[in-house]
Amino acid sequence: MTTISVDRVSRWFGNVVAVNDVTMTIGPGVTGLLGPNGAGKSTLLHMMGGFLAPSTGTVTLDGAATWRNEDIYNHIGLVPEREAMYDFLTGREFVVANAELFGLPNAGFAAQTAIDTVQMEYAADRKIATYSKGMRQRVKMASALVHNPSVLLLDEPFNGMDPRQRMHLMDLLRKMGAEGRTVLFSSHILEEVEQLAHHIEVMVAGRHAASGDYRQIRRLMVDRPHRYTVRSGDNRALASALIADDSTAGIELDLRDGVLHIQAIDFVGFTRRLPQVARERGIRLYEVSPTDESLESVFTYLVGA
Structure with missing residues (x-):
């Protein structure tokens, strides 16, 4: 079982404090990272994924620092909110390329498995430039799953999805959480978090405002x-x-x-x-x-x- 630990972490950009003295632990199961836009959710996820260094404090994956540690990418799958994709590739080519970057012995088979998992086989050979927002989200999800990671970090993963696509992704994340994977997804949509995660971490203005089962928090x-x-x-x-x-x-x-x-x-x-x-x-x-x-x-x- 894989655990992400955030210990007294802050991150600032010039004079702007994006994350302020946050401590939390994310373990197996599905956890919702909740907060309004600008609360620091994306900054925190990027530090967990090793793409951004904390200004102070530490972020670790099973005790190993995430910053400047290439080994963690064997265990982490990241779905960023930003559209950092190559539109001239097909969806299949994009996922295969990610499989090859991980050095998987059968990149084509791994890519096909991931594409099938997110139900994108019908559009896998179309150019990403022709994809809708929801389709782009799903092919990003396929690329994050291609190496079968034990940790999934998802930044606003339901953006642009239609109701059927959202229900499928929710079912998929529930299944992964039940398998013992560590799944953390951010959202500012309360309905999404309420349907998918009983355990929440709440960010408000860069600070950690609450942690736990939201029903228990309500009773406090x-x-x-x-x-x-x-x-x-x-x-x-x-x-x-x-x-x-x-x-x-x-x-x-x-x-x-x-x-x-x-x-x-x-x-x-x-x-x-x-x-x-x-x-x-x-x-x-x-x-x-x-x-x-x-x-x-x-x-x-x-x-x-």
Whole structure:
């Protein structure tokens, strides 16, 4: 199992600080690197991939520095956001060239396997100049996979893909994470991260803002009430019993939908008290759903929006 470690890393360009004193560890499975545009995600990925030197701090792959270490490229596949491709080549020629750069004994077979993996066989012999944005993304993915790396670093990999292509790539990354590969992808699209990765690393203005399962992070946000939708056999009786409890800050009875909208200021206290009240009063609970335990709520909180 391969692990990337970032230890007290900063990177600046002149007077601009792109990454500021970041420490994190990325292990096997799928991790989402989340943040608004300009948060430092691409700079961090390039340092992890050995293409950029940290101004201070260290980035290591299983204990070996990534900067000026050619050996790491046997283990890393990088899909950059920038379109650094040769438009005069066909997709197949581009992937074969990458296979040959890795010194693979059967470059043609390795390239075909990678092309099939990303479902680009139908356009493999067309010039890259004729490719759409989504097709370019997939052929870049094929070139990153051609040497079967244990680590994948992907910078905004879903840009330009249609819904079918996105679903296929998500399934592919889930499979690779389940195989024990270390997959890190950056995105500023909350839906992409929420569908693919439970573990997140959040960057805000160059700093490391949060790390972990975003649902667990949400539960640590004690200064922000948790909102629930509750449907029961007697909403009025349940509301009257809960409104005086210290774990709740407000309860609204929605007569149209027949549900209670509850704001809980004590997550643990509320999750214990609700079933107790229902049992004591003989009220059947049909639905208890958190309505803001989403990645969007966590992200909005962290960026101070």
